[in-house]
Amino acid sequence: MKGSLNLGRIAGIRIEVHWTFILLLIWVVFLDIRRGGNTTSALLNIALILFLFVCVVLHELGHSLTARKFNISTKQITLLPIGGVASIEKMPENPKQELLVALAGPAVNVVLAFLLYLVVPIKTYLSLDPSNLENLLSAPSFQTLLFYLFVANVMLVVFNLIPAFPMDGGRVLRALLSFGMDRVKATDIAASIGQVFAVIFFVLGLLFNPFLVLIALFIFISAYGENKMVKQTSMIEGYHIENAMLTKITLLNPEDKIEEAIALTLAGTEKDFIVVDEERIVGILYQKDIISHVKYSSMRVKEIMKQKFKTISKKEELKKFFDLVNKEGQRFFPVIGREGALEGAIDMHNVSEFLLIRSQLLKS
Numbered sequence: 001m002k003g004s005l006n007l008g009r010i011a012g013i014r015i016e017v018h019w020t021f022i023l024l025l026i027w028v029v030f031l032d033i034r035r036g037g038n039t040t041s042a043l044l045n046i047a048l049i050l051f052l053f054v055c056v057v058l059h060e061l062g063h064s065l066t067a068r069k070f071n072i073s074t075k076q077i078t079l080l081p082i083g084g085v086a087s088i089e090k091m092p093e094n095p096k097q098e099l100l101v102a103l104a105g106p107a108v109n110v111v112l113a114f115l116l117y118l119v120v121p122i123k124t125y126l127s128l129d130p131s132n133l134e135n136l137l138s139a140p141s142f143q144t145l146l147f148y149l150f151v152a153n154v155m156l157v158v159f160n161l162i163p164a165f166p167m168d169g170g171r172v173l174r175a176l177l178s179f180g181m182d183r184v185k186a187t188d189i190a191a192s193i194g195q196v197f198a199v200i201f202f203v204l205g206l207l208f209n210p211f212l213v214l215i216a217l218f219i220f221i222s223a224y225g226e227n228k229m230v231k232q233t234s235m236i237e238g239y240h241i242e243n244a245m246l247t248k249i250t251l252l253n254p255e256d257k258i259e260e261a262i263a264l265t266l267a268g269t270e271k272d273f274i275v276v277d278e279e280r281i282v283g284i285l286y287q288k289d290i291i292s293h294v295k296y297s298s299m300r301v302k303e304i305m306k307q308k309f310k311t312i313s314k315k316e317e318l319k320k321f322f323d324l325v326n327k328e329g330q331r332f333f334p335v336i337g338r339e340g341a342l343e344g345a346i347d348m349h350n351v352s353e354f355l356l357i358r359s360q361l362l363k364s
């Protein structure tokens with residue numbers, strides 16, 4: 001994610017923290033000062049946030065490492081002020097696997113809460129009457145910090161299990177629904193329920209907590225996006241790359257000048273170009289590289305083309321295209337035939353057109 005600080009890797013997964021996280025720390029210190037706190041209480045509050053985020057990373061690792069059991073990789077885990085996001089390549093489509101991946105995160109917090117329960121005298125805290133408890137909790141101490149951490153882990157379990165798709169509870173709901181109906185319908189139901197919760201969170205957030213407003217927006221937008229994606233994927237079920245690929249494409253030679261690529265960009269609708277040398281694909285010239293080199297139009301294509309690229313076979317399922325887009329972060333790929341010869345290309349624009357045509361055919 002842009003503007004993130006890399007903290008290193010755990011089990012091969014990059015852990016990063018978004019810069020806005022600093023704002024959270026500043027906010028916590030600000031609240032503490034306003035409450036008349038001192039250096040000790042401020043440090044303990046910062047420590048609480050940092051420990052809390054360790055718990056969140058462990059939660060996300062629970063999801064990621066379970067997904068890995070089903071051969072699904074995770075690029076990174078990003079910490080945001082509203083929580084952690086694991087960039088899991090995709091959710092398993094098998095409902096049993098999705099159920100396990102979704103439950104693994106909250107399960108980590110159950111374990112953490114249990115471990116904290118063993119070291120913190122939770123019962124003593126809870127048996128105090130409210131005013132005594134408040135006095136005890138407002139006095140900064142390490143044990144109070146652990147008590148807060150216990151409460152936070154319990155809340156993480158409860159909050160994440162609210163069936164607000166695509167939060168964990170919503171994924172559990174979709175997986176459970178998928179046992180009895182097809183995945184598209186299950187996603188539709190789970191996403192609608194998720195959006196209802198998002199509206200409730202939004203209103204509660206406006207009244208009580210601005211973070212809830214952010215979470216509500218996140219849930220609303222991602223429920224919509226993921227529902228749409230699942231619908232699209234089902235529309236292309238049974239189709240292959242060759243059904244949607246571009247066959248009329250202009251090829252470039254590594255010795256061509258950038259000005260030729262500029263002319264082609266202006267003359268047609270093609271954006272990215274495959275570079276071929278004696279029938280062999282040697283690179284891809286992406287539109288953004290053409291645009292950024294407009295001033296150097298006499299440079300050669302081979303100087304700015306990308307030599308690292310993935311190709312896709314025309315016999316591959318069309319949904320593999322989306323997997324490739326997610327994995328590579330590119331939207332344009334050469335399509336090869338049986339003997340590895342270039343037969344065309346596929347890009348997002350083209351697949352969108354294919355979806356548009358499919359959706360019209362399904363309507364009638």
Ligand SMILES: [Zn+2]
Nearest residue numbers: 105106160168
């Ligand atoms: Zn989770």
